[in-house]
Amino acid sequence: MSSSAEIISVGTELLLGNILNSNAQFIAQQLAQLGIPHYYQTVVGDNPDRLKHAIAIASERSQILIFTGGLGPTPDDLTTETIADFFDTPLIENSEVIADITQKFAQRGREMTDNNRKQALIPQGAAVLYNPVGSAPGMIWQPRSHLTILTFPGVPTEMIEMWRQTAVPYLKSQGWGSEIIVSRLLKFWGLAESSLAEKVSDFFELQNPTVAPYANFGEVKLRISAKAPSQEAANQIIAPIEEQLRQIGGLDCYGRDEDTIASVVGELLNVTQTTLSVAESCTGGGLGQMLTSVSGSSRYFWGGVISYDNSAKVALLGIDPETLAQHGAVSEVVAQQMAVGVRSRLNTTWGISITGIAGPEGGTETKPVGLVYIGLAGPDEQVTSFAHQFGARGREWVRHVSASSALDHLRRKLLSEPLINQ
Amino acid sequence: MSSSAEIISVGTELLLGNILNSNAQFIAQQLAQLGIPHYYQTVVGDNPDRLKHAIAIASERSQILIFTGGLGPTPDDLTTETIADFFDTPLIENSEVIADITQKFAQRGREMTDNNRKQALIPQGAAVLYNPVGSAPGMIWQPRSHLTILTFPGVPTEMIEMWRQTAVPYLKSQGWGSEIIVSRLLKFWGLAESSLAEKVSDFFELQNPTVAPYANFGEVKLRISAKAPSQEAANQIIAPIEEQLRQIGGLDCYGRDEDTIASVVGELLNVTQTTLSVAESCTGGGLGQMLTSVSGSSRYFWGGVISYDNSAKVALLGIDPETLAQHGAVSEVVAQQMAVGVRSRLNTTWGISITGIAGPEGGTETKPVGLVYIGLAGPDEQVTSFAHQFGARGREWVRHVSASSALDHLRRKLLSEPLINQ
Numbered sequence: 006m007s008s009s010a011e012i013i014s015v016g017t018e019l020l021l022g023n024i025l026n027s028n029a030q031f032i033a034q035q036l037a038q039l040g041i042p043h044y045y046q047t048v049v050g051d052n053p054d055r056l057k058h059a060i061a062i063a064s065e066r067s068q069i070l071i072f073t074g075g076l077g078p079t080p081d082d083l084t085t086e087t088i089a090d091f092f093d094t095p096l097i098e099n100s101e102v103i104a105d106i107t108q109k110f111a112q113r114g115r116e117m118t119d120n121n122r123k124q125a126l127i128p129q130g131a132a133v134l135y136n137p138v139g140s141a142p143g144m145i146w147q148p149r150s151h152l153t154i155l156t157f158p159g160v161p162t163e164m165i166e167m168w169r170q171t172a173v174p175y176l177k178s179q180g181w182g183s184e185i186i187v188s189r190l191l192k193f194w195g196l197a198e199s200s201l202a203e204k205v206s207d208f209f210e211l212q213n214p215t216v217a218p219y220a221n222f223g224e225v226k227l228r229i230s231a232k233a234p235s236q237e238a239a240n241q242i243i244a245p246i247e248e249q250l251r252q253i254g255g256l257d258c259y260g261r262d263e264d265t266i267a268s269v270v271g272e273l274l275n276v277t278q279t280t281l282s283v284a285e286s287c288t289g290g291g292l293g294q295m296l297t298s299v300s301g302s303s304r305y306f307w308g309g310v311i312s313y314d315n316s317a318k319v320a321l322l323g324i325d326p327e328t329l330a331q332h333g334a335v336s337e338v339v340a341q342q343m344a345v346g347v348r349s350r351l352n353t354t355w356g357i358s359i360t361g362i363a364g365p366e367g368g369t370e371t372k373p374v375g376l377v378y379i380g381l382a383g384p385d386e387q388v389t390s391f392a393h394q395f396g397a398r399g400r401e402w403v404r405h406v407s408a409s410s411a412l413d414h415l416r417r418k419l420l421s422e423p424l425i426n427q
Numbered sequence: 428m429s430s431s432a433e434i435i436s437v438g439t440e441l442l443l444g445n446i447l448n449s450n451a452q453f454i455a456q457q458l459a460q461l462g463i464p465h466y467y468q469t470v471v472g473d474n475p476d477r478l479k480h481a482i483a484i485a486s487e488r489s490q491i492l493i494f495t496g497g498l499g500p501t502p503d504d505l506t507t508e509t510i511a512d513f514f515d516t517p518l519i520e521n522s523e524v525i526a527d528i529t530q531k532f533a534q535r536g537r538e539m540t541d542n543n544r545k546q547a548l549i550p551q552g553a554a555v556l557y558n559p560v561g562s563a564p565g566m567i568w569q570p571r572s573h574l575t576i577l578t579f580p581g582v583p584t585e586m587i588e589m590w591r592q593t594a595v596p597y598l599k600s601q602g603w604g605s606e607i608i609v610s611r612l613l614k615f616w617g618l619a620e621s622s623l624a625e626k627v628s629d630f631f632e633l634q635n636p637t638v639a640p641y642a643n644f645g646e647v648k649l650r651i652s653a654k655a656p657s658q659e660a661a662n663q664i665i666a667p668i669e670e671q672l673r674q675i676g677g678l679d680c681y682g683r684d685e686d687t688i689a690s691v692v693g694e695l696l697n698v699t700q701t702t703l704s705v706a707e708s709c710t711g712g713g714l715g716q717m718l719t720s721v722s723g724s725s726r727y728f729w730g731g732v733i734s735y736d737n738s739a740k741v742a743l744l745g746i747d748p749e750t751l752a753q754h755g756a757v758s759e760v761v762a763q764q765m766a767v768g769v770r771s772r773l774n775t776t777w778g779i780s781i782t783g784i785a786g787p788e789g790g791t792e793t794k795p796v797g798l799v800y801i802g803l804a805g806p807d808e809q810v811t812s813f814a815h816q817f818g819a820r821g822r823e824w825v826r827h828v829s830a831s832s833a834l835d836h837l838r839r840k841l842l843s844e845p846l847i848n849q
Binding site: 019020021022023024025026027029030031032033034035036037043044045046047048049050052055058059062066186188197198199200202203206209217218219220221222228230282283285287288289290291292293294295296297298300301302303306307308309310311312313314316317320321350351352364365366394396398399400401402404 | 439440448477480481488502534536540543588639641707710711718724729736740774
């Protein structure tokens, strides 16, 4: 089959930026799972002429047109009538839809209003796509050969239910879903997207699976996508490529798919039966939050100290005020003392600390915004620290990358250690 | 001016549904604010032929084409070269961009790789749109009269900074922003969207300004949008409506626009010249992170304790182990002791605490997932606590709403107090 699908999202609220187009993302994921190629998405407002223009273009280049939005009872809901008009087809009131809407209104103790009748109008020859959740139904229609139209309401909960209950069975009955697309995401920390891309550039030429790089908030990812008749067959296509990419990535490749640095560190702490506490200055709790976003983290994460003000560093971590005065709070020695202090106070195997200048204020010539020290204390009084210059790239960026980097240092440390309780 | 803008989002990851198109929403909002009409959005993959097809269509119907994505260093980043190719214009290496990228890499202690040079290629005659955050610059180009092209990277943080720092001044210099749309967002905490919507339903009929409700993560918002020739005129349209809505919202209306509960609490702490510390169990640092996301929070936030494990509650907050054994860590009395403990250890005016069951595991018949106690300790040994049942709506939801609610309790307390240092 050489058909491809196009998503046409109808709604002025999208053009005003009032809402995110999460419907397009959901349908895109579903199309990928069904193996239906999908090359374009269009967003257009509640305007019949511009909607017709979008239909004209889409119906030339795509064979399955999926509309969301504009099926409701109000005057600016005009998707169905505009599609019918474009294909010069009269609208017919569907009596089953009238019965369905009447019953739904009765259930909620309300009477059907006249403008709800409008939702029962569908083009002659179209089939109704029932809406199990709301009142506005959609349709499946082949206005001409090699062109199928599906319409859905814009409310995400209704669209998703209708998609699952009615569109998926229909598309499968048309032979789709025999080839599926399976993706694996490899995740990296500690190298730039460009340098990873250079190392693995040969893989970008592959056709099945394909390999593509992404980067976001200091993290780099490689997506491996395979097309195959089954999940198992796709996995077999992915496995050798994944293995080669992991080899190339080495220690920088920290995990895959749903893994986060926090979840990977958590597994390593579980495996080594060790525990962790944290002392945070500029991240203000963000490192603890990252760790505790993992369900079950109470097995290895015991807690920590948010030593935002210097007084908290003294009162809760036992940092020497003279050290603070001499070296400043953002220094290698204070990072080390924080890590040692929290580790001994909470009696954990590991203690990690973060102290830095998140900005936008507080930077100096010698200690610019983005300068961050990470301390790592472990068994046998060992303590190290790491200096980073993350740059003045925004307060939240510096804080997020600081917390992730702190976890990454511990991850590398745990990987390099013989298992402590062996 | 009869020009209109079109957003063209380039990236196969959008067609696979891997990411949400938040860039399109941001730019749509910005276009509305500048009063630039915007009738279409297109999403297309990293494919030169289909991108050219999208450019052909967009350049016929729109006069300002705004591209996001495909400016990076990897081979599938081909927006710039495809645009140049479409308009039959050679690419020229821009020496200032080379210098800028080289310097950015040097700052981070990395060397520029060959594929980064690609990012310095722009079509002959185009101007560089500098990227203050990342390495990939964009461009502003008029390949022919009545057609302006702007390109931005796909990484949202970079796109947003470039938009604000370079695109907005450019668009204003071209005469845009003469009829502008100004929006004011009123923010509420502590009531349901439906109950607020019922109270203010009459306002939804207004034409200028318009009023519309939004809700997410426990927060309810009302957006007031006015269209007028100037910011001042728009403000005059908005002001009386805002005043009426604030009256109706009462104490539940905590702020507007960029305000967060954390920033509002911060202002109140500044005004009352009081200080705050926190003790967090199930939020694991999220409350501290929320507070310290506000630049300048070091003036009133001194730090706190992440007492995730019971041992941390004993060691760092002085909670009586017998109390823990008798009442459990998730209890009113422990919440109170945590708040009192952190307040006295850090010597702050206020101490707030959170202890609860975020789930998905750990719930029992009497203490179900979503049960959260918030403690609030203040001057003169006063201490109170609040029990919440946030429901089993997901670990991150419970944690986020718990931290926001804790801040909201302090906000209401601060508003009810006579100014402490008067």
